[in-house]
Amino acid sequence: MRSIKNWAFATFILCFLVIIAGGVVRTTQSGMGCPDWPKCFGRWIPPTNASELPPDFEKYLHKQDIDHSFNALHTWIEYFNRLLGTLLGVFGIIQVLLLFKKREELRKAYRLAWAFLLTVILTGLFGAIVVKLNLAHLSISVHLLFAIALVQLQLALLLSLRSKLAAVTIDRRTRNLIFIFLLLLFCQSALGTMVRMYVDDVSKILHYEQRETWLADSPVAFLIHRSFSWLVLLTAIFLAWHCRNMAAIKKNVFILTSIIVMSMIVGIVLVYANMPAVAQPLHLLLASFAITQTFNLLLQIKPAA
Structure with missing residues (x-):
């Protein structure tokens, strides 16, 4: 039981790290650092310099809203943000698996774990829409609402495990x-x-x-x-x-x-x-x-x- 509580708390903290990463992306104007999704410049591991760009790189750079040139810092800030989001999904999956054996005893926590995992998946999929819409205002705001909802779901799960609901x-x-x-x-x-x-x-x-x-x-x-x-x-x-x-x-x-x-x-x-x-x-x-x-x-x- 202690391991489940510790994992739930770690997942809760990770939610805030994802929010911080999103804030850093915005304040550094790195939102289109990876102008495609789920890959970045058509690659699973993004380039570190212009020489590593694909032959058709111009179609990606055209989507950017700053100077339409490759900026490795912006690319890797956005990529790290995506990695944190992916890690949160992995944490969500493990959380469901940890609670599976105790799903009868901890029904509410188990349901909340599934709700959390599904919301993480929806958040990630909506991230693709944000990129597709080139950081449209409304899409960014909705994406943030997803992140806030994730925190509240994980909080409810954590309180449920601690019998504080x-x-x-x-x-x-x-x-x-x-x-x-x-x-x-x-x-x-x-x-x-x-x-x-x-x-x-x-x-x-x-x-x-x-x-x-x-x-x-x-x-x-x-x-x-x-x-x-x-x-x-x-x-x-x-x-x-x-x-x-x-x-x-x-x-x-x-x-x-x-x-x-x-x-x-x-x-x-x-x-x-x-x-x-x-x-x-x-x-x-x-x-x-x-x-x-x-x-x-x-x-x-x-x-x-």
């Missing part, structure tokens, strides 16, 4: 407050996605240079996203205060509030420090942490009768 009884008002906070996070994430779309368009026009000007015009989506962040923060603080005497969940609520504070700090750095590349995937990662921690609370509690 619906293990804490709490009043309905508090549960409703946490649920409302989750809705606020989704709204904020949607606004953040709109800002990312705007930044992607502007940065592409500027050939991914002059980072200090990417938000110079202060688009409406950014202004709303910035203002809405204060509502999210104040709600998190109120939730922490409301749960201060609830021993069963106050620690998790405090962690959630801390994540929100860190996310705001990184957001401020993004705006006032000329969009440093390292801050972009970090901001995405913290947003993923916030959603996951809120789901963690909701999955562990059940309303009092």
Whole structure:
């Protein structure tokens, strides 16, 4: 049983590594570093220099959105991202096999393991659509939603193995407050996605240079996203205060509030420090942490009768 729990936890961590890798791909403009799928420049192992490109390489380079030239760094960043996704699939398969022998005893965990594996497969297949559509805005956003869904499924599986699903009884008002906070996070994430779309368009026009000007015009989506962040923060603080005497969940609520504070700090750095590349995937990662921690609370509690 311990080996199953350890494997489930390792898979959970790997989910976040995949999200980080995706963020690095975006911030380095490496999304079309491998302009075909599932191969990369028609090869299973991508080239390391231009001399290794296939004879028909121009049909691949034409799909890129930067300078239509071969960039080994971009290629291998995207390829590493794909390798992590493949590794996650392998972890998902092994997870199902580990739970197979205990499928009667751990029915819920076994079903969640299958749901996780199927979602990994769908995520990978949708990755092909993202490449086919040349990183269309909507396809990128949907791909990220798949990644977030994977994290939540694995979290539910992990809690199930640890007998923590619906293990804490709490009043309905508090549960409703946490649920409302989750809705606020989704709204904020949607606004953040709109800002990312705007930044992607502007940065592409500027050939991914002059980072200090990417938000110079202060688009409406950014202004709303910035203002809405204060509502999210104040709600998190109120939730922490409301749960201060609830021993069963106050620690998790405090962690959630801390994540929100860190996310705001990184957001401020993004705006006032000329969009440093390292801050972009970090901001995405913290947003993923916030959603996951809120789901963690909701999955562990059940309303009092």
